[in-house]
Amino acid sequence: MVSDRHRRLDRPLKLAVGPKTATALEKLGPTTTGGLLRYYPRRYGDRGKLTTLRDLGVGEHVTVIAQVAGSSVRAMRNKRGAILTATITDGRDRLTLTFFGKSAGTLSFHERRLRPGITGMFTGTVGEYRGTLQLTHPDYEPFEDLDEEFAAVQKVDWPVPIYPAGASIPSWRIATAVQTVLTAQGPQDVPEPLPAAYREEHGLVGVLQALHWLHEPHSMGDVRRAQDRMKHEEAFVLQTALAQRRAAMRSRPTMARPLRMGGIREAFEARLPFELTAGQREVGAVVADEISEPVPMQRLLQGEVGSGKTVVALRAMLQVVDTGGQAALLAPTEVLAQQHLRTITALLGPLAEAGMLGGAEHATRVTLLTGSLSAPARRKALAAAASGEAGIVIGTHALLSENVQLADLGLVVIDEQHRFGVEQRDALRAKADGTPHLLVMTATPIPRTVAMTSFGDLETSTLSELPAGRAGIETVVVPAGKPAWVERAWQRIREEVDGGGRAYVVCPRITATETEQGEEEMAEDADLLDDLPFTEDLIATGGLPDAAPRASGPPRPPLASVEEVAALLRQVPALDGVTIGEMHGQLPTDAKDAAMAAFASGAAPVLVSTTVIEVGVDVPAATVMVILDADRFGLSQLHQLRGRIGRGTKPGVCLAVTTAQKDSRAMARVQAFAGTTDGFRLAELDLQMRKEGDVLGAAQAGRGSSLRLLSVTKDVEIITAARAGARALVERDPALATEPDLAEVLDASIDEETAEFLQRF
Template identity: 35%
Template structure:
């Protein structure tokens, strides 16, 4: 249960002053539905009204607070013109400008002949200073009420800054004093204050430096958030360790047959990763391991050899992929190798229906099927295994932890889990997103893979590219042509896939095919099969082909509007070519002029094919939230911490969390009890349920 001391922070945001029914939805969109969400919504800037120049000293574009005498009012002749008020002091005069005002309101707030304090941004118009819609207009005796320093918050359309400021002012008195969960000497070394004063200070910056991530108040709050994240992941991992596993050891007879049938020897990285997986499977604990491998590094083979160990020991294995195309691809790759070993492998997707599905389910439940490959159809209720001991989850970031657990529950408590991703993840993100797992990395390419020649061309040269395809096709090449969007949209005037297909079809005829996400799976598969057989030579596609599509004959990749793709995506797409022994090329077509970030991405793509280096650069260029292409990528969405800027804090939080779990795994000590409050504060309640006594 959430501790009572936190109840005020979890009250609805609408209970705060200034948030009525109309603004409630906007506040929810911006920050969230609770008081604490607004408290985590920290200022992004500062308005400093301490500057008190005379009119002759005001500077263009600066915020000034000036004492003036109100002069002549000049109402507009038509509604389209502004209402102007002349004001002056002993050094000069200026105009105050209002659009669509209520004249009675202006007459009341700025009576002619009286003195007023005005505060707002000054702009020069035709050489003279003016102030449009001052932020504050106050009589001299109310000067003490004028906020000299005002926090500026990130906003969303339709939500006024004043409303957020008012709501936050209402939320701050609700902040309770909480017991200290940080290590005393560490706080002292960092020169950080206690939690409550730090939160109040973060909302009351005194200078521009106070809104930077390195400001002491902000760094303290960011560290709290990172520690909550690392501690929660550590507790999940501890629970996995505590759950009874089963020791699985094969005799190698099936594995040996498959290794003998492979056209190449395993790379050092594959052998190393397999040894780590074998050790996990042998141990009495449950395995939860992440296998990271770049495009084409041979993850599928490692997964198969690990699954065969389970089959040798008399158990079953399952492999789950996020899309039907990918599930079928895995099945097509694994089936011939399983045949060599005499192992029964089957495919289960949403498309298997009726009698076929019933037979498959029966064979899985009786243990006749050794390995079952499928989409999330695998964890529907009617799917049962006789003895599932090993589950492989591909492209983890497309599945939530919840789905991962659902699959493992099919095998009873001891199922070992291997999670694979072809999106190389920088070390910092591995800690925050996959801290509950052990990690193996495949950082070598199988022998015989040639580098892909990557070039960048402006879109004006599109016709040159089209005519050069004639040569490629005459030389027996197959081509992917990737478009950024499926349909013309007003917001993005992309060359839509359907339009590009029509264009290329007019030039090359029936050797051009089209796949996109809106097609029925059956139609998509039919086109892919024709491309794999070589009947289709140019495949126009959206990013549905980003992951897992394997056509060794394809040697040319054209990516249109490359500037719209993230680095990880460009790298994934490029990985679709260069899979056979032939020389391959990748053309990045971009809309000139290129922005700074897009230019940097294209430069990196031309410099390297190392997915891990590309991932680090992508994190630097885009930030963590965007890294895996979507916000729903299973990555934690940090409210305060910036893990690229605050890598060092993340590493410290990781070590701190590990030490806490070693010394006080059930959080029973004084600090442990305070840490429970920290977990509730950052809504990591899930982790508390894993404590023996919580």
């Protein structure tokens, strides 16, 4: 509940600045006085030096003090509209001011203010028209008396706040409205979410002082100190929300699942055909210790493509099964769920055949639950899960259905965490009597700052070491405009197939008539960002525009589609006699299974597919991948796709075909992809190339909960400090009883939608 002393910040803008100004401001986002105070300047201008009219030069940005000698309004001669021309003088020389409007009426405001005899300060860039110097649409400030003139002269060296404006309200009017609201606030009117001890530790000013420095700075030093303080605030509020979630989850009752000697896990480790990497052993030990405690484990496991996350997760699942519990593995697609079923049952062998002929003495069962199961198969899977017969239940979103019951859910494993939201994660955990342990996995490497920002309620483990025996992958950029290079790509596929290999050909679309972003399995970070005008102003306002104009240049050819490319390859001489398979998300489940089986067996050694094969698909014989329109994918997604090859003992080759221009950002991204197989390095580059707006999401722009100033790519020290401070505060005061202002701001800014969004990065 908002305290009485802060109710002023909830006042509708129309009561503070008038209905007309409020209506214009509300189109930009702010609807209350508090929202207007947090509508920060986009950048800061320079009034230039105070000068006399005689010293003016064309192109200079200047500020002059002069008197209005006269003004007039006339209609334009050759088109609709009106022009206001005013002449100002310093007593010796003259300068023209010019204002354009849709009609004479729209210029009446300036006409009233620029009365002959009025003295004022005028700021703008000097231009020239027919031999006469002029300022076009200058900023100006009329003086009523000498005191105002003296105060204005003092302001000449002050930075000029420039706000994100709109057609109905210019920046200077926004500044006036902000000043009207800001001057009415006292120290007790604006909530202070940063604890006093934290501010003192980091040398931060109070919130009201920071607002004054942001909206009316005397120097750029003021601006920097204010922005630093507000970055700490944004980070601290977010980290407090995540720390509260973490603390609340850790306080819930859970069952300890200690290691048991002589159980299925021990038998599984004895039959592994390979040696665990040092990273797998280290992370596995941490996970085993946490599952052994009566405190819910909450851990994020990120790892390079092929680093062995599934084995780490399976060891944890078997530890729970050994205690009589169950583990549920949630995957985002049926293809990935099916792959997990095949991988896990193959690794377990007879240990997954409890009660079956040939099954091990100590064994369990693994069952699959997806939306496409037949009614009899679904009934059987539901029964196995509800009875506890299946110690491991693998599924897609179908696992979240109300009619899915589990006998004793002890561990939830979420694969490809970024495909799920908080609600889905919690819906699965709610199927347990207590609180199950949680392990979320991602093969999309997450830079440290993003992990702290988006997954602040989880502890993080990283697998970066690849299993022994991997032969590596070479990546080559293939310009689509060079037919000989493209033809060589098809020849390369034939060479690999003749050597017993398999080849993926990846397309962004299913059919030629499909819109560019119409396919459901095209990843959320599919990178069509080269057509967006990234500027400092865009970043400062917090996100991408709703609709950005296309960049100029030659039109791009249509994107490659599975249907067209498969038909084309069947006519390519280099692939004569090679069976070409097709795979995409709209195929029925049995058709997908058949396509993957034919590919794995070599019956159809070339698979033309969408990004549905991006994660989890494991065909060790796959040695070559051709990615068509590679510039239309994000770096992380390209890295995921490439991870489908080179998983056996033979080296892989990835051919990134692109129509991108030589010096474009799109080509720079593809070349960066080709330059390294280090997923964590690519993740850092992805952030640098995509900028803040895309990291945090366009959906955040303009909302009260938006991170307006904090940069997850640059402000690692602030995020680290805020995380430590927020966790310490929540540990000693979970309800924030000692920090009522923080609780108030938190309640107003971190809603459920925002919390879910942040978890989905």
